[in-house]
Amino acid sequence: MRTVDPAKHQARRRHILNAATGLFAAKGYERTTTAEICKTAGISAGNLFHYFPNKRAIFLAVFDEEGHDKAERLAQARDADDPLQALMDLVDYLAAPAVEPVVPALVMEAMVQAYRDPELEALLSRGNADEHAAIAALLTRAAAGGRIDPGLNPDSTATWITALIASVFTSAATSPGFDPADQLPTLRLILTRFLQAKPHNS
Template sequence: MRTVDPAKHQARRRHILGVAASLFAEKGFERTTTAEICKAAGMSAGNLFHYFPNKRAIFFAVFEDDGEDKAERLAQALAADDPWDALMELVDFLAAPAAEPLAPPLVMEAMVQAYRDAELDALLSRGNADEHAAIAALLTKAADAGQIDPGLDPNDTATWVLALIATLYTSAATTPGFDPTEQVATLRLILRRFLQAT
């Protein structure tokens, strides 16, 4: 029986996800075929299905693979001594992928597919719920520390913080010339003025 090298297996899996993500971002999930993914990945369908059972599983994996890193960053933010600094660093972390060429169109495509696929919607909702909970907890800590307006409801405010971050992605995907990197400073300024207003 042939043994599988875990490092090679993981590298091959990442390669498939990389080429598939490019195709999904360019053409959308529905218009991307398994044959196109195989061709771009340089492998046969049989080889591809050794890593993923179908195209839908590949699409899901594109959005699942950053979960571990994100969970670690959320935990670091919650454990930080200064909740305001931790909040701003978390905003930067969540906003950063918007500057990557593939991320905004992939996010838009995920939103479309989640409307049609309850399982994908649940997957994305879990990730959003984790982000929301971390931001709400940091807002509570920052209010307790006198760093932000204590009159703000942390759950409602966390929803608005995430909505502003999401706007970087949707604007990058739909507005020609919109540069998310240039807008992060404005986002931080908006949050500072809103959250710290008394």
């Protein structure tokens, strides 16, 4: 009986996802065909369907696999010794993919498709909820330690932080003059000044 090498299987699966990601970002989900994915990946249709049953499964996998990596990073942030530094590092981590050429367009396409696909919508919502929870937990710890303004509501503040991160992606996708790499330091500065603890009145 033929055995499957898990490492090779995962590498080929990742290769297919990388090929599909560029197409989904450039052409959109609806206009991308499995034939184009096969051609870009340099594989046959039979080989493609050995890894994914259809195009929708490929699109879902693009975001599902990214979610696994993110979950580990969120867990590390929540356990960090310095909650404020961990928060700022987490913001950098979550916003950094906007610098990659295909990612903002891919994120916008996912938002469009989520309206039509409940499974994708649930997948993205879980990811957003996990990010929000991690940020809120770090804000709570930072406030308790006197590192940020204790008057800030952690949940509301986490909502605004995630909204600002999301705006980096939407601006990169819709505004030709917007350069995420140039704007990320400004995002960090805005958050640092917003979060800083109020001075005590003498």
